[in-house]
Amino acid sequence: MTTDLAHPPARLLSVGDAAWTVEFGNAIDPAIHGRVLGFSSLLDALSSDGRLEGVVEWVPTFRSVTVHFDPLRADALALHDLLAELAGKSGSLSAAGCRWHIPVCFDASCAPDLDEVAAAKGMGREDVVRLMTETVFTVYMLGFLPGFPYLGGLPEALDMPRLATPRKVVPSRSIAIAGRMCAAYPWQSPGGWRLLGRTPVRLFDPANARRPALLAPGDQVVWQAIDTDTYEALDEECAAGRFDLSSLLKEGEAT
Amino acid sequence: MSAVVEVVDAGLAVSVQDRGRTGFRNIGVPVSGALDVVLMAAANALAGNPSEAAVLEVGLSGPSLKALSGTVRIGLAGDMGAQVVNTRGQLLKVAPWRTATLFPGDIIRIGGVSHGVGYVALSGGVQVPAQLGSRSTYLRAAIGGVQGRAPKAGDRLQCEAVRGDPWLESRAQAPWHHETGPIRVILGPQEDHFTPQALETFLTRPYAVTRDMDRMGLRLEGDTLAHNEQGAEIVSDGVAPGTIQVPANGQPIVLMADCQTSGGYPKIATVIRADLPRLAHLRPGDELRFVAVSHAEAAAALREQVQRLADWVGAIQNFRPPGVIDEAALYGANLICGVVRGDEWALHGVDFNHYCGAQHV
Numbered sequence: 001m002t003t004d005l006a007h008p009p010a011r012l013l014s015v016g017d018a019a020w021t022v023e024f025g026n027a028i029d030p031a032i033h034g035r036v037l038g039f040s041s042l043l044d045a046l047s048s049d050g051r052l053e054g055v056v057e058w059v060p061t062f063r064s065v066t067v068h069f070d071p072l073r074a075d076a077l078a079l080h081d082l083l084a085e086l087a088g089k090s091g092s093l094s095a096a097g098c099r100w101h102i103p104v105c106f107d108a109s110c111a112p113d114l115d116e117v118a119a120a121k122g123m124g125r126e127d128v129v130r131l132m133t134e135t136v137f138t139v140y141m142l143g144f145l146p147g148f149p150y151l152g153g154l155p156e157a158l159d160m161p162r163l164a165t166p167r168k169v170v171p172s173r174s175i176a177i178a179g180r181m182c183a184a185y186p187w188q189s190p191g192g193w194r195l196l197g198r199t200p201v202r203l204f205d206p207a208n209a210r211r212p213a214l215l216a217p218g219d220q221v222v223w224q225a226i227d228t229d230t231y232e233a234l235d236e237e238c239a240a241g242r243f244d245l246s247s248l249l250k251e252g253e254a255t
Numbered sequence: 256m257s258a259v260v261e262v263v264d265a266g267l268a269v270s271v272q273d274r275g276r277t278g279f280r281n282i283g284v285p286v287s288g289a290l291d292v293v294l295m296a297a298a299n300a301l302a303g304n305p306s307e308a309a310v311l312e313v314g315l316s317g318p319s320l321k322a323l324s325g326t327v328r329i330g331l332a333g334d335m336g337a338q339v340v341n342t343r344g345q346l347l348k349v350a351p352w353r354t355a356t357l358f359p360g361d362i363i364r365i366g367g368v369s370h371g372v373g374y375v376a377l378s379g380g381v382q383v384p385a386q387l388g389s390r391s392t393y394l395r396a397a398i399g400g401v402q403g404r405a406p407k408a409g410d411r412l413q414c415e416a417v418r419g420d421p422w423l424e425s426r427a428q429a430p431w432h433h434e435t436g437p438i439r440v441i442l443g444p445q446e447d448h449f450t451p452q453a454l455e456t457f458l459t460r461p462y463a464v465t466r467d468m469d470r471m472g473l474r475l476e477g478d479t480l481a482h483n484e485q486g487a488e489i490v491s492d493g494v495a496p497g498t499i500q501v502p503a504n505g506q507p508i509v510l511m512a513d514c515q516t517s518g519g520y521p522k523i524a525t526v527i528r529a530d531l532p533r534l535a536h537l538r539p540g541d542e543l544r545f546v547a548v549s550h551a552e553a554a555a556a557l558r559e560q561v562q563r564l565a566d567w568v569g570a571i572q573n574f575r576p577p578g579v580i581d582e583a584a585l586y587g588a589n590l591i592c593g594v595v596r597g598d599e600w601a602l603h604g605v606d607f608n609h610y611c612g613a614q615h616v
Contacts, residue, residue, distance in 0.1 A: 076554065145283055
């Protein structure tokens with residue numbers, strides 16, 4: 001939803017001679033992120049009208065949009081002025097994306113840090129699972145790894161610092177938390193977040209050129225607890241490419 | 256007509272690269288692509304390819320390739336020689352900055368890069384399937400390249416057969432030399448997170464390249480760059496290849512082609528496009544300095560580089576190599592180099608033919 005409220009002006013920052021960062025604030029904050037989504041969607045519209053000559057792509061983050069351009073096809077300073085003008089008139093956008101209901105196994109075999117988090121917070125493991133599955137998370141941005149979503153909305157009751165010593169190997173598709181953030185690792189990787197579960201759903205598929213990453217900035221995510229048998233069955237389906245990702249969008253919630 | 260080469264030896268730090276993968280950074284996919292796009296274009300020009308055809312980037316030592324079907328032209332750019340062993344057992348030395356043509360059964364053994372990266376272009380380009388719009392290899396997520404990975408022995412790579420006269424080779428008039436002098440940067444995006452002294456230090460003091468370097472980034476070592484009261488952590492925002500981030504220890508890290516799409520350290524400056532290829536040739540212990548330039552100066556430098564490359568490509572000459580049979584080399588290859596792997600010597604810049612001869616004497 002676009003609003004006409006006055007915003008503090010965006011700042012434009014140089015990222016070398018081939019990118020500008022349009023910065024709307026310096027915090028992780030739904031209002032700032034709303035402006036990021038609003039500005040990105042304005043760029044989407046202008047680009048599909050062919051009105052962003054020389055712009056290659058743009059990357060929305062928590063608080064800014066980095067616009068990459070080809071310096072041989074666009075004049076950096078002219079583009080600076082255009083982006084500053086657009087940032088002044090783009091509005092705010094919220095809840096623009098799809099709502100995904102994604103199965104997660106919270107069994108100890110998938111969730112090596114769940115008991116420790118529960119103990120640290122003085123609650124039972126089922127309380128942690130309840131908090132995780134009751135929350136509607138919002139995708140702020142993707143980064144770190146292809147398809148890695150930073151999800152806002154983690155309840156304060158689960159606020160935990162990162163591990164003092166990061167793991168060398170986080171299994172792919174782990175669901176993890178750190179601070180007030182939740183995330184899902186599409187790939188096996190090193191990582192310092194606390195692992196609370198694992199989804200059988202593939203979060204990134206390079207063979208799917210239309211939508212390689214399941215989640216997009218602005219999407220919402222609800223985790224749905226499944227047992228290990230269901231996990232195994234779904235994992236097999238996903239591995240064989242037989243799983244229908246659109247079944248994760250509940251009726252009436254698709255965009 | 257298509258042609259096929261087989262990878263006989265994978266070499267070291269070899270990967271398929273092109274101009275990189277754009278359009279997916281918003282979902283966290285790095286741009287990847289050749290570290291030195293100028294040398295990539297040079298190798299392609301020699302082989303008669305469009306400048307952006309996919310090539311093999313060589314980080315340490317080159318691969319050995321055997322033509323299986325079709326006549327294949329190989330273009331070499333960088334400080335990297337090779338030798339061709341043909342089906343009659345002849346051994347022909349191939350200098351860098353020229354082409355070699357492989358007939359079915361011929362093998363080219365590409366040596367080591369003595370400095371930085373080198374590029375091997377195959378006629379028609381390395382035709383692995385493109386993924387997300389690019390053939391560039393991004394190993395961490397197994398995207399692009401040969402089924403998401405580096406080439407290995409036994410792989411078959413498709414390319415195009417030589418069109419026209421197979422005996423007519425190409426060579427550059429002179430090797431390509433990158434510009435020298437300080438690495439040019441544009442300050443920002445977070446130059447305001449540093450003390451005035453840190454900015455001055457950054458632009459006046461030398462920084463040494465450490466051993467901690469790969470296609471993702473290059474850690475430097477030098478005078479500490481102090482953050483001001485805003486501290487050494489920011490809420491992540493966008494980065495690009497060339498961005499210089501400074502974590503709490505005050506030692507800069509230059510991001511390279513495979514870098515993440517966003518980062519949470521303050522970024523003092525970003526290397527301009529025209530100087531990115533130079534970063535690919537740094538070795539541990541090398542020293543570099545930075546100088547700040549304006550957007551106008553950066554744009555002029557890039558246009559100048561494009562023009563200089565066009566001139567260099569325009570000066571490529573055709574020539575007919577003499578069909579020499581080198582008996583001594585043949586003798587050496589059979590007696591000694593079958594045991595001591597020949598390409599290991601080429602890797603260290605040792606003249607293979609002379610070495611073998613000397614051993615025999």
